[in-house]
Amino acid sequence: MSALRNGESAESAESADTGVDDDATDDGRGSSDPLVELADVEFGYTATPVVEDISLRIDPGEYVAIVGPNGSGKSTLMKLILGLLRPGEGTARLFGEPSHAFDDGARIGYVAQHASASKEMPITVREVVKMGRFPHVGFGRLSAADHRIVDEALATVGMTDFADRRVTKLSGGQRQRAFIARALAGEADLLVLDEPTVGVDAESVDAFYDLLEALNEEGITILLIEHDLGAVTDHARRVVCLNREVYFDGPTDEFVESDALARAFGTAASVAGGSGGGRA
Amino acid sequence: MIPVELFAALQAGPLDAVLAPVYWLLALWSDLLFAVGDATGLGFLDYRFMHRAILVGLCIGVMAPLIGTFLVHRQLALIGDALAHTAFAGVAVGLFLNGVFSLGVSPYLTAVVVAVIAALLIELISEATDAYNDVSMAIVLSTGFALGTVLISLNAGGLAVGINQYLFGNLSTVSAENAAILLVLFAVIVGTVALTRNQLLYVTFDETAAAVSGISVTWYNRVMVMLTALVVVGAMQIMGVILVAAMLVVPVAGAAQVSRSFSESLLVSVVLAELAVLLGIGASYYGEATAGGVIVLVAVGIYVVAVGIGTVRARAGEDAAAELGSIDSREA
Numbered sequence: 297m298s299a300l301r302n303g304e305s306a307e308s309a310e311s312a313d314t315g316v317d318d319d320a321t322d323d324g325r326g327s328s329d330p331l332v333e334l335a336d337v338e339f340g341y342t343a344t345p346v347v348e349d350i351s352l353r354i355d356p357g358e359y360v361a362i363v364g365p366n367g368s369g370k371s372t373l374m375k376l377i378l379g380l381l382r383p384g385e386g387t388a389r390l391f392g393e394p395s396h397a398f399d400d401g402a403r404i405g406y407v408a409q410h411a412s413a414s415k416e417m418p419i420t421v422r423e424v425v426k427m428g429r430f431p432h433v434g435f436g437r438l439s440a441a442d443h444r445i446v447d448e449a450l451a452t453v454g455m456t457d458f459a460d461r462r463v464t465k466l467s468g469g470q471r472q473r474a475f476i477a478r479a480l481a482g483e484a485d486l487l488v489l490d491e492p493t494v495g496v497d498a499e500s501v502d503a504f505y506d507l508l509e510a511l512n513e514e515g516i517t518i519l520l521i522e523h524d525l526g527a528v529t530d531h532a533r534r535v536v537c538l539n540r541e542v543y544f545d546g547p548t549d550e551f552v553e554s555d556a557l558a559r560a561f562g563t564a565a566s567v568a569g570g571s572g573g574g575r576a
Numbered sequence: 577m578i579p580v581e582l583f584a585a586l587q588a589g590p591l592d593a594v595l596a597p598v599y600w601l602l603a604l605w606s607d608l609l610f611a612v613g614d615a616t617g618l619g620f621l622d623y624r625f626m627h628r629a630i631l632v633g634l635c636i637g638v639m640a641p642l643i644g645t646f647l648v649h650r651q652l653a654l655i656g657d658a659l660a661h662t663a664f665a666g667v668a669v670g671l672f673l674n675g676v677f678s679l680g681v682s683p684y685l686t687a688v689v690v691a692v693i694a695a696l697l698i699e700l701i702s703e704a705t706d707a708y709n710d711v712s713m714a715i716v717l718s719t720g721f722a723l724g725t726v727l728i729s730l731n732a733g734g735l736a737v738g739i740n741q742y743l744f745g746n747l748s749t750v751s752a753e754n755a756a757i758l759l760v761l762f763a764v765i766v767g768t769v770a771l772t773r774n775q776l777l778y779v780t781f782d783e784t785a786a787a788v789s790g791i792s793v794t795w796y797n798r799v800m801v802m803l804t805a806l807v808v809v810g811a812m813q814i815m816g817v818i819l820v821a822a823m824l825v826v827p828v829a830g831a832a833q834v835s836r837s838f839s840e841s842l843l844v845s846v847v848l849a850e851l852a853v854l855l856g857i858g859a860s861y862y863g864e865a866t867a868g869g870v871i872v873l874v875a876v877g878i879y880v881v882a883v884g885i886g887t888v889r890a891r892a893g894e895d896a897a898a899e900l901g902s903i904d905s906r907e908a
Contacts, residue, residue: 378788380784380787380788398790399790399792400790401788401789401790401791402789402790404788404789406784406785406788406789408782408784408785416649416832417649417780417781417832417838418831418832418835418836418837418838418840418841419781419837419838420836420837420838422837423777423837423838423839424781427774427777427778427781427782427785427789430774430775430778430789430791431789431790431791433774434774435771435772435774435775451901451904452903452904453901453903453904454900454901454902454903454904455900455901456901457899457900457901458900460836460837461836462836462837470900473903478785482789488788500902500903503902503903503904504903506903507903507904
């Protein structure tokens with residue numbers, strides 16, 4: 297799949313000498329154009345900014361974790377990156393386009409915190425995973441190839457036997473696996489995961505991070521929003537430590553040795569009364 | 577003021593041309609039911625108005641739960657009620673125009689226009705305030721109903737006579753023209769849902785992920801409320817303003833009790849709605865009761881049975897043995 301896509305864009309790059317923007321839209325990987333680029337971004341739901349002065353660049357093939365205490369603006373930052381929110385100041389770009397205008401959903405896989413599907417809607421695991429193919433088929437029907445990809449995604453997360461179960465009847469961890477399978481079925485270039493392992497049992501968490509690593513080695517860019525610092529330092533290659541502004545941005549090794557953690561979380565502890573630091 | 581000629585043209589020329597093939601279909605349907613009536617000896621099949629009522633009922637049984645499924649699972653069950661009451665204002669506008677300008681515009685056509693405008697208004701309010709809230713819905717609902725009653729009372733005398741049929745619905749007043757309008761609405765609704773089912777499902781289930789996957793949530797929400805307006809007006813003829821929302825909600829709630837998958841729940845809700853419509857029409861004919869009320873009572877009865885079945889199934893714990901596989905990074 298990814299090899300095919302690279303091949304296609306190599307051809308189009310030869311035929312069209314139109315420069316940087318073309319590369320960015322045709323193929324994020326292998327070129328130096330960033331998938332995500334934030335410049336001096338500030339955002340607040342009210343007059344008080346939730347995040348400010350954020351400049352961030354994520355290149356193809358990276359494995360980046362954004363960490364920070366509760367209320368540090370992690371989820372807001374993720375929404376700015378995905379274009380679900382527009383920055384009050386500064387610019388946010390996704391695959392070279394303004395984030396809010398970017399609409400090629402086939403390039404982004406997204407796993408939300410706590411599977412937003414708490415509704416009592418009758419829907420099976422397979423039907424949820426099939427949604428991952430919707431950006432590829434548009435108004436059309438899923439082809440045999442699409443169904444095969446769905447089956448593979450179910451097998452990858454170990455949910456084949458649960459494919460025809462109602463999602464609302466699953467445990468939190470099982471449900472989260474279904475949502476991860478949906479993101480996998482999308483065959484995206486960029487996976488964005490917001491605290492994906494909350495509610496997942498410890499054994500599966502390790503297997504899950506191994507899976508992310510394998511995907512990253514295939515060339516998929518991974519952006520992880522995480523509260524669990526242990527998981528981050530074990531797996532991510534780059535850490536962005538956030539508490540309203542960026543306290544640290546660099547390789548994981550350097551993050552572990554730096555005092556960014558104490559500074560970022562220390563501030564929050566005094567604000568949030570220490571409630572957020574428990575798992576850190 | 578809008579020129580009278582426009583309404584005159586609307587009422588006679590293009591509309592009849594558009595509806596001509598639909599009238600032909602209606603005649604065909606009538607012939608079929610006469611034949612069925614002769615073969616089975618069912619007395620109520622001897623009347624053309626019953627043929628039309630049954631056809632309208634069958635259409636309602638498909639389109640109401642079809643749209644209702646998307647509404648109920650977004651906790652938007654109330655929106656049907658709000659739009660039905662604004663559709664009543666639309667009916668009043670139609671009656672008012674007919675009374676003042678002596679036009680023959682079907683009040684259902686003006687109801688379509690007014691309900692669709694109200695639907696967009698509700699949607700725009702919710703976009704501006706970032707939430708569908710009970711309060712704005714209640715305001716739209718009562719504004720619509722108040723506007724309707726005021727317009728009707730302004731023209732009291734000749735007009736007040738026909739109001740019951742819109743409030744409570746009526747089998748015998750489904751004219752050929754109104755049945756034809758409904759068939760057109762039916763085609764638009766089913767066609768739109770068939771085309772956009774992927775997007776509607778994604779937006780209904782998980783709005784944020786749908787937005788990330790490039791679906792314009794705002795746009796599909798607008799489509800959804802407009803379709804709701806069309807369903808409500810279509811179903812109003814038999815169900816009446818006051819009860820029409822029940823058909824959007826009750827069969828869907830029943831289906832959710834017994835279905836596992838989304839596609840199954842769609843199918844089951846349509847089956848339950850058709851059952852309620854046909855039993856209701858039959859019972860109301862022989863029992864000489866208002867069809868809308870009987871249909872809703874039958875639907876609620878079916879819902880109660882579905883809850884019972886759902887509860888028994890849950891106790892039985894049908895899905896006990898499935899094994900959770902391991903997450904396999906080699907297959908990635």
